[in-house]
Amino acid sequence: MSSAYLPGLGFAAPRTATRDPAGAETARLDRQARVRLILAIVAFATIYAVIAGRLVVLASLTPASPVHYLSPGEQVSHARPEILDRVGNVLATDIMVPSVYAEPVRIVDVDETIEKLTTVLPDLDRTDLRRRLTSGRDFIWIKREISPAERAAIHRLGIPGIGFTEENKRVYPAGAITGHVVGLVNVDNLGIAGYEKHLDVAWLGALHQAGLAHTARLEPVTLSIDLRAQHAVRDELIRAMDTFKAKAAAATVIDVHTGEILAMVSLPDFDPQRPSEALEPDRINRMTTGVYELGSAFKAFTTAMTLDTGRFDLKSTFDARSPIRVGGNTIGDYHGKNRILTIEEIYIHSSNIGTARMALAVGIEGHKEFLRKLGFFDRLETELPESGAPLYPKVWREVSTMTIAFGHGMSVSPLQAAAASAALVNGGKLIPPTFEPRSREAADRLARQVISPQTSDMMRYLMRLNVVKGTAKKADVPGYSVGGKTGTAEKVVNGRYSGNKVLTTFxxxxxxxxxxxxxxxxxxxxxxxxxxxxxxxxxxxxxxTAGRIIGRVAPILGVPPEFAPIDGEEPLTVSY
Known part of the structure; x- marks a missing residue:
């Protein structure tokens, strides 16, 4: 009992003690609630901390190969830039096409689904389709790149779990005409050959990996190719194959001052819209991938090498009176003159004997060094990934120098030979060939002087003389002062030179x-x-064949004919 103070009495009166059960219970419950709240906060904070830590760990990992999980309707094919020729003609572009997919977990009746789909898409493999539709997966492709009509037909069937998405599809308006140059892509619109593959390797692939090239509108890229010239070259090669019953043919046109490739054709070719054609063995790009012994066309390089030493001129002579016997073999001439010949005569009569003696006069090391300067010991590098490596003797003997001098014993790609030949006539500058536009100033920065301008002048003279008086008379085109060097090489079959199969070049x-x-x-x-x-x-x-090509492409490329009076005759007036 306690006391209480009573006013006026001066003492405290006793107070009786009391208890409040409801208030105590309330206090206890408040304490429990606070404890539970704190525990919940701690638990949630711990859970979020674990999740955040896991995300940090996952974000720091770099998988060996990025894994991308498709979701229904997701854009999966990659956008690519248009590819144009030098005058703006479209060689490759993207269009949007539908693709059909399925969500197997939502398929109600697999048999009915298969039956309905194959009525519209009869090429589907029923067994494979059943396996995939019963896989329990969230997403499978039914068929990529279907036609709008097929999409509409499938849509009308109203099959649960079947959907559509729009994808980029590559189309090639020029078809096979530029097949080997432009190349092709796979079903995901990724480059797998030709310039298309170069784009991915050079920069487009990085955009794809970063996810920045799915639907973006990319700036067009321009090639050095002129579609008009390309068509003319291909047309003439088809004609030549038919006329001379050849199994294959190839040709190129190169600007001698810039290295730009205006046309390049290899037959048989393929249409990029039908990728299976590119897999056939005879569809290789013979201009870049194939390497060949070029026969007497190689004599142009041997002649330039000899003249460039400064020890010989066009009137220097070499003994071609009798064949050369070396290592059990005999080097002779096809139509031998059986006399001492000048360098000029050796060139226009295509003397193997005289050319071999010229190479011997320069010497083995000098010969190898000259060919190395021309790049014939290295694989040619252009924007096209397809490139064949040259073949040459591992042990270079005197006989190697003699035979290689007239085009046997060393194999190079035709494009490599064409690029080197430009140096013989452009003042002596070896310029790397390119499929992209290049200015003359840019070319000069890349050029290497491999022969003197004086040697180049003599080679231009010899090339023209060979068309006027030598083995290439049928290449002449009035008004265009054509020059060149022919080559006929026996092909190697089973390690031996064939007596009835040849490769001809000009x-x-x-x-x-x-x-x-x-x-x-x-x-x-x-x-x-x-x-x-x-x-x-x-x-x-x-x-x-080259003469017909020149007659067609020269006006296209803006080279007008020149008709000068000859021996007092009146000038010839022509229209073209």
Whole structure:
């Protein structure tokens, strides 16, 4: 009992003690609530801390190969830039096409679904489709890149779990005409050959990996190719293959001052819209991937090497009176003159004996060094990933120098030879070839002087002389001062030279008065015809083919003919 103070009495009166059960219980419950709240906060904070830590760990990991999980309707194909020729013609572009997919977990009746889909898409494999539709997966492709009509037909069927998405599809308006140059893509719109593959390797692939090239509108890229010239070259090669019954053909046109490739064709070719054609063995790009012994066309390089030493001129002589016997082999001439010949005569009569003696006069090391300067010991590098490595003797003997001098014993790609031949006529500058536009100033910065301007002048003279008086008369085109060198090489079959299969080439330039372009033509296994009087050598097939090409592409490329009076005759007036 306690006391209480009573006013006026001066003492405290006793107070009776009391208890409040409801208030105590309330206090206890408040304490429990606070404890539970604190525990919940701590628990949630711990959970979020674990999740945050896991996200940090996952974000720091770099998988060996990025994994991307598709979701229904997601854009999966990659956007690509348009590819244009030098005058703006479209060589490759993207269009949007539908693709059909399925969500197997939502399929109600697999048998009905298969039955309905195959009525619209009869090429589907029913067994494989059943396996995938019963896989329990969230997403599978039914067919990529279907037609709008097929999409509409499937949509009308109203099949649960079937959907559509829009994807980029690559189309090639020029078709096979530029197949080997432009290349092709796979179903995901990724480059797998030709310039398309170069784009991915150079920069487009990085955009794809960063996810920045799915639907973006990319700036077009321009090639050095002129579609008009490309068509003309291909048309003439088709004609030559038909006329001379050749199994294959190839040709290129190169600007001698910039290295730009205006046209490059290899037949048989393929249409990028039908990728399976590109897999056939005979569809390789013979201009870049194939390497060949070029026969007498190689004599142009041997002649330039000899003249560039400064020890010889066009009137210097070499003994071609009798064959050369070396290592159990005999080096002879096809139509031998059996006399001492000047360098000028050796060139226009295509003397193997005289050319071999010229190379011996320069020496083995000098010969190897000159060919190395021309790049013939290295794989040619261009924007196209397809490139063949040169073949040459591992042990280089005297006989190697003699045979390689006239085009046997060393194999290079035709494009490599064409690029090197440009240096013979452009003042002596070796310029890397390119499929992209390049200015003359940019080319000069890349150029290497491999022969003197004086040697280049002599080579232009010899090339023209060979068309006027030598083995390449059928390459002449009035008004265009064509020059060049023919080559006929026996093909190697099972390690031995075949007696009845040849590769013919013509390495040419025009106009020799002021060279602007090199034209290289190659025919694989042409045969003699009535038109050629049974001959199958380059002067009868590759040379006239090059002449027809020059006659067609020169006006396209803006090279007007020049007709000067000859021996007092009146000038010839022509229209073109």
């Amino acid at each position: 390495l040419s330039t025009f106009p020799t008065t002021d060279p602007k372009y090199v034209v290289f033509v190659m025919l694989d296994e042409p045969i003699g015809t009535t038109e050629t009087h049974g001959y199958r050598t380059a002067g009868w097939n590759a040379a006239p």
